[in-house]
Amino acid sequence: MSGNIQLLSDTLAAAKAEDRSALIAYLPAGFPTVDGGIAAVKAALEGGADVVEVGLPHSDPVLDGPVIQTADDIALRGGVRIADVMRTVREAHAATGKPILVMTYWNPIDRYGVERFTAELAEAGGAGCILPDLPVQESALWREHADKHGLATVFVVAPSSRDERLAEITAAGSGFVYAASLMGVTGTRASVGAQAHELVGRTRATGTDLPVCVGLGVSNAEQAAEVAGFADGVIVGSAFVKGMLDAPDDAAGVEAVRALAGELAKGVRRKA
Numbered sequence: 001m002s003g004n005i006q007l008l009s010d011t012l013a014a015a016k017a018e019d020r021s022a023l024i025a026y027l028p029a030g031f032p033t034v035d036g037g038i039a040a041v042k043a044a045l046e047g048g049a050d051v052v053e054v055g056l057p058h059s060d061p062v063l064d065g066p067v068i069q070t071a072d073d074i075a076l077r078g079g080v081r082i083a084d085v086m087r088t089v090r091e092a093h094a095a096t097g098k099p100i101l102v103m104t105y106w107n108p109i110d111r112y113g114v115e116r117f118t119a120e121l122a123e124a125g126g127a128g129c130i131l132p133d134l135p136v137q138e139s140a141l142w143r144e145h146a147d148k149h150g151l152a153t154v155f156v157v158a159p160s161s162r163d164e165r166l167a168e169i170t171a172a173g174s175g176f177v178y179a180a181s182l183m184g185v186t187g188t189r190a191s192v193g194a195q196a197h198e199l200v201g202r203t204r205a206t207g208t209d210l211p212v213c214v215g216l217g218v219s220n221a222e223q224a225a226e227v228a229g230f231a232d233g234v235i236v237g238s239a240f241v242k243g244m245l246d247a248p249d250d251a252a253g254v255e256a257v258r259a260l261a262g263e264l265a266k267g268v269r270r271k272a
Contacts, residue, residue: 021224
């Protein structure tokens, strides 16, 4: 296992050794600006996140709810490009030494070139990619190049995934498994729900050694503690982005990210 994916694996293992879940934050590149986005990613990691997913803004994000869509729109209007995503990964990883993933839909990678994308992400210090719309049976090309460059391939499973599908996904993936806590798009919710607990159990029942991390719906320390009781990682996105959108200025937005990361980091250690 090469250095980039090894850092991710070691980070998740270290959280488990501390008898807690890892905290994984999501923030889109280029929001509110490229520099502002880099500052926010650094703040999340300095505040207590173990890992950050850097979102590649997309004009038609099928998994993302209105909060992240709003941030993506701002980033796209600002002219964000894949080069800016790579710069975000490079600078945040260099400053913190922590693992950074990119979360992206398949079309931008396909258009950019798989070899070019994976080579640049590895060179930037990235740990891998989360690919929510890439079917596992169509992922051979991506996995070939990701393996070549030592990058994790994180697939998304959902409550609707059949057991045989879960086995396929866990066998093909690396890094960790992203378990979507419910059917629908990203966003903050009052409750994470029992579906997530059941999905984590079904995913582990495939016999996978990969950590299972839960995303969609977690927004505060209480929910983080609830999910930490049964998952290896807690993924939070919309709550971070909403804090930035609601802030009076960019600097306050970065501090809101730092504060929320600290609150959530306490939550994943508490376990409900």
